[in-house]
Amino acid sequence: MKSSFELEQVEKFKKIPQGKGVVLGPGDDAAILAGCRKDERLVFCGDMSIEGVHFDLKQATLEDVGYKAVARTLSDIAAMGARPLYMGFSLAMPRSHRTRIDQIMRGARELLDSTGTSLVGGDLSYAPQIMCDTWGIGVVKRGKYLTRAGARAGDLLYVSGPLGGSYQSRRHLRFVPRIKEAAWLSANIPVNAMMDISDGLALDLYRMMTDSGTGAVLYADTIPFNSGCDIFQALYDGEDYELLLSAPAGHRRRLENHGFTAVGEVTDDNRLMLRMPTGKTRALRVKGFSSLS
Amino acid sequence: MKSSFELEQVEKFKKIPQGKGVVLGPGDDAAILAGCRKDERLVFCGDMSIEGVHFDLKQATLEDVGYKAVARTLSDIAAMGARPLYMGFSLAMPRSHRTRIDQIMRGARELLDSTGTSLVGGDLSYAPQIMCDTWGIGVVKRGKYLTRAGARAGDLLYVSGPLGGSYQSRRHLRFVPRIKEAAWLSANIPVNAMMDISDGLALDLYRMMTDSGTGAVLYADTIPFNSGCDIFQALYDGEDYELLLSAPAGHRRRLENHGFTAVGEVTDDNRLMLRMPTGKTRALRVKGFSSLS
Numbered sequence: 237m238k239s240s241f242e243l244e245q246v247e248k249f250k251k252i253p254q255g256k257g258v259v260l261g262p263g264d265d266a267a268i269l270a271g272c273r274k275d276e277r278l279v280f281c282g283d284m285s286i287e288g289v290h291f292d293l294k295q296a297t298l299e300d301v302g303y304k305a306v307a308r309t310l311s312d313i314a315a316m317g318a319r320p321l322y323m324g325f326s327l328a329m330p331r332s333h334r335t336r337i338d339q340i341m342r343g344a345r346e347l348l349d350s351t352g353t354s355l356v357g358g359d360l361s362y363a364p365q366i367m368c369d370t371w372g373i374g375v376v377k378r379g380k381y382l383t384r385a386g387a388r389a390g391d392l393l394y395v396s397g398p399l400g401g402s403y404q405s406r407r408h409l410r411f412v413p414r415i416k417e418a419a420w421l422s423a424n425i426p427v428n429a430m431m432d433i434s435d436g437l438a439l440d441l442y443r444m445m446t447d448s449g450t451g452a453v454l455y456a457d458t459i460p461f462n463s464g465c466d467i468f469q470a471l472y473d474g475e476d477y478e479l480l481l482s483a484p485a486g487h488r489r490r491l492e493n494h495g496f497t498a499v500g501e502v503t504d505d506n507r508l509m510l511r512m513p514t515g516k517t518r519a520l521r522v523k524g525f526s527s528l529s
Numbered sequence: 530m531k532s533s534f535e536l537e538q539v540e541k542f543k544k545i546p547q548g549k550g551v552v553l554g555p556g557d558d559a560a561i562l563a564g565c566r567k568d569e570r571l572v573f574c575g576d577m578s579i580e581g582v583h584f585d586l587k588q589a590t591l592e593d594v595g596y597k598a599v600a601r602t603l604s605d606i607a608a609m610g611a612r613p614l615y616m617g618f619s620l621a622m623p624r625s626h627r628t629r630i631d632q633i634m635r636g637a638r639e640l641l642d643s644t645g646t647s648l649v650g651g652d653l654s655y656a657p658q659i660m661c662d663t664w665g666i667g668v669v670k671r672g673k674y675l676t677r678a679g680a681r682a683g684d685l686l687y688v689s690g691p692l693g694g695s696y697q698s699r700r701h702l703r704f705v706p707r708i709k710e711a712a713w714l715s716a717n718i719p720v721n722a723m724m725d726i727s728d729g730l731a732l733d734l735y736r737m738m739t740d741s742g743t744g745a746v747l748y749a750d751t752i753p754f755n756s757g758c759d760i761f762q763a764l765y766d767g768e769d770y771e772l773l774l775s776a777p778a779g780h781r782r783r784l785e786n787h788g789f790t791a792v793g794e795v796t797d798d799n800r801l802m803l804r805m806p807t808g809k810t811r812a813l814r815v816k817g818f819s820s821l822s
Contacts, residue, residue: 245630245653252638255647257614267649269615271668272565282617282664284654289621321550322562324575326619326662328582337538345545354548356560360538361577364657369619371575371664375564 264383264447265312265431266374275378279318282371283308291409293366298336300409302343305368308434310351310413311477315432316383317422318376320353320415325370328363340368351415380422382430387448387482389504391428394496396479398460399437400469405462408475417479420494429482436474437499442508442522444480454500454520457513472523557676557740558608558724559667568671572611575664576601584702586659591629593702595636598661601727603644603706604770608725609676610715611669613646613708618663621656633661644708673715675723680741680775682797684721687789689772691753692730693762698755701768710772713787722775729767730792735801735815737773747793747813750806765816 250263259277260268266281285291285305296304306323313320325344327337337360348355353372387393396417402408414432421427429448433440437459445452454471461470482502483491492498500511508520543556552570553561559574578584578598589597599616606613618637620630630653641648646665680686689710695701707725714720722741726733730752738745747764754763775795776784785791793804801813 248631249651252648254649255614255645258647258649262648262650267615267617269649269666271569271571271614271666273567276564278564278571278666280615280617280666281650282619282652282662284619284621284652284662286621286654286656289654289656321548321564322560322573324560324573324664326575326577326664328577328579328660338541352548354551355545355555356547356551356562357555357574358542359575359577359662361579361582363579363582363660367621367656367660369575369577369652369662371617371619373562373564373571373573373666 260383265315268316268381272375277376277378277381279313279316279374279376279381280371281309281312282369283312285368287365287367295406296409298339299343301366301368302340303347304409305370306344306347307411307413307477309370309372310347310353310415311432313372313374314413314415314418315430315479316374316376316381317418317427317430318374318381319419320351320372320374322354322356322373323348323370324357325355325368326359328361328367330364331362333366351413382427383447384429384431384444385447387429387444387450387502389450389502390485391482391502392485392488392498393441393452393454393500393502394481394483394491395433395437395460395499396496398462399433399476399478400461400465400473402473402475411477413477414479421481425483425487425491427481427483431480433476433478433480434474436472437480438471438520438522440480444482445508451503451505451507451509452500453503453509453511453517455511458497459499460497553676558605561609561674565668570669570671570674572606572609572667572669572674573664574602574605575662576605578661580658580660588699589702591632592636594659594661595633596640597702598663599637599640600704600706600770602663602665603640603646603708604725606665606667607706607708607711608723608772609667609669609674610711610720610723611667611674612712613644613665613667615647615649615666616641616663617650618648618661619652621654621660623657624655626659644706675720676740677722677724677737678740680722680737680743680795682743682795683778684775684795685778685781685791686734686745686747686793686795687774687776687784688726688730688753688792689789691755692726692769692771693754693758693766695766695768704770706770707772714774718776718780718784720774720776724773726769726771726773727767729765730773731764731813731815733773737775738801741775744796744798744800744802745793746796746802746804746810748804751790752792753790
C-alpha cells in the first residue's frame, strides 16, 4: 500500500496552482493541456523506471527495460482515452554498460514503432544504476478525455483483461498498452471514468472511487485472473496495466463483445465492498503493490 | 570534450526515422512538433540532473537542485526562440532524503512561477542518489523557431552575457534562462541560428557551425568574460547557459543596445579560428566541458 507519506506528496502536488491552459493538472494518469487545435487537447505524462525499484536485471533483459519504460507512459496516455504522438526518453546508466544503450533503445523502439509514436528527444547521462524516464505527449478530442473522477452511481465497472501474477510471469516487462482499446472506447462508449491498473485493482479502484466521490461493489466471481492466479492476486498484485473503466450499465453487451469484463458496480456511498460468490458482501480490503512502499 | 562514444550516440539518435508531425527531431536543443494551432509549433525537450554528475550537495542546496533542473530545460526552450508553457518533473532520491522533497520543489517552483510555466505532472521514486528529469513543452510561432543549423557566411555571432567561471562561482546553480531575451529576439531580429551555451563557447560554436555547414572567426578581444576569469575560461568552462546566436551584420547596434555582444563572424569555409588582439588568427581549439566525458 502507498505510504501516508506518498499519498501526502500526491495531495501536495494536486494543490499546485495551475496557469492558463492547464485543463487538468497533476493527480490523474496524465495532465490535459490546451495549446493545440481548438477541437483537441494535449495529454502529457511521464514515468520513471529504475533498476532495483521497477525492474532487476536478473529477470529483465535490456530490451525489456526499454520496452517497459515506453509501455508505462503509453499506458497512461491510453488511460486518458488519448492517442500517443511523441515521446522523450531520458536514460542514465553505469559507464560500464554504455555500449548496451542500443539494446535498451531497441526494446523502446519496438513499441514506439508499433504504436506510431515518434521518439523526438532524449538525454543521456551516467548513474550507478539504470534509470529511464519517459515523457509522452498524446492528443485527444476536446471534451473526450477520461479522468478517474467521473464514475457515477449505477455505472458498471469493467476491466480490459485478466489480472494478477504479472511480476512472476514477466508480463509486467512486455505488456501491451491498451491504446487500441482506448481508441475503440472513445469512439463507441460514453465512458464516465478510466485509469490503468498499475497498483492492483483494489487500490486503483479505491483511487477512482475516491476521486469520483462514489463507492463500489466488486463481484468476486467475475473478476478475470490469469492462469495460476487467484482472486486475491487479481485484486492486489499490481503491474497489470489493464484499463479499469466505469460506464453506464446499458453498454454491457457491447463492451463484453469487445473483450471487456464487468467486474462490479458503482454505488452512491463511500464504501468499497466485495460480493462473494455466496452472495454475501464484505468490505474490500485496500492494499496494493507499490514500488514506493 | 565529448567522447567519440557520445557523439556517436547523438548521431544515431538523429537518424531515427520520424513520424508525421515531427518538424524537427532529435539533435537540437529541443524538438519542434506539430499538433498545436495552425500558426504555432510545440517545442519539447528534457534534461537530467544527477547528483555526482551535474551537481554535488557540498556545493548545491536542495533548493538549488530543483532550480537548476528547471532552469536547464527552460534554457533549451528559450534557445529555440520559444516560450515555455508546461513542465513535468520526475524526481528520484534516497529514502532517507524523502522529507526534503519540499526543498527541491521550492527551488523548482521559484523559477517555474517567475517564468509563468505550469508544473503539470511528475513522478516520484527512490534511487541511491538524487535524480531530477525535467521535460518541458513550449510554444513558438510557426516558422519562427531557431535551430543551430541556420548560420550564414557574413552573419555576426553574438552572446547574451559574460562567460566563464560558472561552476566555481555557483552561477551554474542559479542562472536565469534567457527567455525574455529570446522573446525580444524573436520579435525584433531576423536571427539565423541560436542555441544555449552549456558546454563552453568553443564546443557549442563548433556544433552550430557544423550543423550550419559554415566556419567562424571568434574575436578574442570582444568575448565577454566574468570577473576573475580569462578568455580561455570563457571559451572552455561551460555551464554558462547564455544564448549564442548568428544574425545578419546590419543588426549589430540594435543587438548591442540590448545587451548582446558581437564575438565573431560566420565564414564560408569549415574552419574555426580565433582572431587574437594582435590581429593574427589561429585555429580555435575545440574542447569543452562535458558532464559525460
